[in-house]
Amino acid sequence: MKQIVILGSTGSIGTSTLDIIAKFPDKFRAVGLTAGTNVEKLEEQIRTFSPAAVAMADDAAAERLRARCKGLKTTILSGTDGLRQVATAPDADLVISAIVGGAGLVPTLAAITAGKFIALANKEPMVMAGRLMQDEARKHGVRIFPVDSEHSALFQSMEGHRVEDILRLILTASGGPLWNLTKEELRRVTVEQALKHPNWKMGDKITIDSATLMNKGLEVVEAHWLFDIPASKIEVVVHRESIIHSLVEYQDRSVIAQLGLPDMRTPIAYAMNYPARVPLDLPSLNLAQIGTLTFFNPDHDRFPCLGFGYEALQVGGTMPAVLNAANEVAVQAFLDRRIGFLGIAETIRRTMDAHKPVEVSALEDALGADAWARAKAGEIVESLAAAAVR
Numbered sequence: 001m002k003q004i005v006i007l008g009s010t011g012s013i014g015t016s017t018l019d020i021i022a023k024f025p026d027k028f029r030a031v032g033l034t035a036g037t038n039v040e041k042l043e044e045q046i047r048t049f050s051p052a053a054v055a056m057a058d059d060a061a062a063e064r065l066r067a068r069c070k071g072l073k074t075t076i077l078s079g080t081d082g083l084r085q086v087a088t089a090p091d092a093d094l095v096i097s098a099i100v101g102g103a104g105l106v107p108t109l110a111a112i113t114a115g116k117f118i119a120l121a122n123k124e125p126m127v128m129a130g131r132l133m134q135d136e137a138r139k140h141g142v143r144i145f146p147v148d149s150e151h152s153a154l155f156q157s158m159e160g161h162r163v164e165d166i167l168r169l170i171l172t173a174s175g176g177p178l179w180n181l182t183k184e185e186l187r188r189v190t191v192e193q194a195l196k197h198p199n200w201k202m203g204d205k206i207t208i209d210s211a212t213l214m215n216k217g218l219e220v221v222e223a224h225w226l227f228d229i230p231a232s233k234i235e236v237v238v239h240r241e242s243i244i245h246s247l248v249e250y251q252d253r254s255v256i257a258q259l260g261l262p263d264m265r266t267p268i269a270y271a272m273n274y275p276a277r278v279p280l281d282l283p284s285l286n287l288a289q290i291g292t293l294t295f296f297n298p299d300h301d302r303f304p305c306l307g308f309g310y311e312a313l314q315v316g317g318t319m320p321a322v323l324n325a326a327n328e329v330a331v332q333a334f335l336d337r338r339i340g341f342l343g344i345a346e347t348i349r350r351t352m353d354a355h356k357p358v359e360v361s362a363l364e365d366a367l368g369a370d371a372w373a374r375a376k377a378g379e380i381v382e383s384l385a386a387a388a389v390r
């Protein structure tokens with residue numbers, strides 16, 4: 001029986017993970033759950049799964065949850081310390097890292113330092129502090145299993161092969177809901193349009209990241225740190241159908257890919273059961289019915305955010321953390337309808353241009369760059385919002 005902690009249990013990845021736990025009660029037990037502010041959903045999860053402890057990032061939300069869960073055995077913690085405590089619970093075997101954004105860095109790193117194996121969906125911490133996370137993982141004998149479908153595909157396509165034989169990692173990108181729009185059309189895109197992902201049902205932030213292709217920029221950085229492969233060997237191809245989840249080319253020109261219908265339960269279950277596979281009640285892939293798979297080169301003019309990912313990786317140090325924080329601020333401003341769609345890339349560009357990177361030698365370096373970039377990007381958002389009103 002594996003004891004599971006889910007950081008971000010109320011989100012899209014978190015609830016899919018709980019689906020798997022519910023389906024295999026003889027294999028898994030949810031011992032710890034965390035959320036940001038969603039009291040109702042966490043209460044429902046406490047009543048269904050009876051975890052030993054839960055934590056909410058928001059103190060006031062945790063207080064409301066305590067009032068609603070009087071008489072239940074679950075311990076309810078709050079704030080960064082609470083999240084850290086749940087992430088390092090002594091009986092936990094595997095921590096599913098599924099908080100959205102940089103907020104996941106501290107609890108995920110704490111789990112690694114406590115020697116917990118990680119199933120990593122939350123890519124932003126790997127972008128902010130990839131070297132630090134991998135150094136800690138090595139130091140504490142921790143394995144980090146990818147959950148992101150592309151990285152799970154790369155991981156599966158590398159199994160049984162030698163890293164030195166790899167020529168290229170090829171990440172596939174769906175292109176998101178706005179792939180066919182002109183730059184002028186992109187300028188006028190609404191939040192509703194940007195949230196209509198063609199293939200995946202995910203949280204709002206990653207859905208907007210898919211629309212800007214920033215998600216792929218973040219994934220290039222994530223792939224670099226997960227697999228220790230230089231950016232020059234990581235490529236991206238737009239594949240509209242999201243059937244091929246990513247590919248690895250070897251020096252004999254053989255290319256190995258992983259395919260499947262787009263459903264996150266497959267990579268989540270693989271990370272939870274590795275190296276075993278469990279039966280999932282999902283439809284089979286029917287290639288004849290799909291008929292055609294399409295591929296395109298990314299368009300860096302309409303979607304500059306992918307290039308920002310490569311650039312941040314090349315500059316190194318605190319630049320990826322700055323890229324990530326500026327993106328988080330800009331995406332939230334777009335979702336709040338304060339800036340337009342193209343304002344996301346502009347905010348990131350201007351924040352990166354203003355940054356003087358330093359090495360990330362400790363957690364504080366990444367967190368310091370994150371705080372600086374949030375303030376800077378906030379100023380840029382204010383100026384863009386003011387210009388739009390004039």
Ligand SMILES: NC(=O)c1ccc[n+]([C@@H]2O[C@H](COP(=O)([O-])OP(=O)(O)OC[C@H]3O[C@@H](n4cnc5c(N)ncnc54)[C@H](OP(=O)(O)O)[C@@H]3O)[C@@H](O)[C@H]2O)c1
Nearest residue numbers: 008010011012013036037038057099100103121122202203
């Ligand atoms: N969704 C996918 O299919 C998918 C695929 C690949 C990778 N990922 C990655 O997985 C991560 C989660 O994505 P998602 O789509 O599941 O996001 P989501 O649906 O928005 O869920 C985010 C989770 O994080 C919690 N949270 C938000 N802000 C927090 C904070 N400041 N402190 C602590 N917890 C906080 C949320 O709690 P509340 O509910 O209380 O707000 C929720 O449990 C992201 O890094 C994303 O890039 C997702």
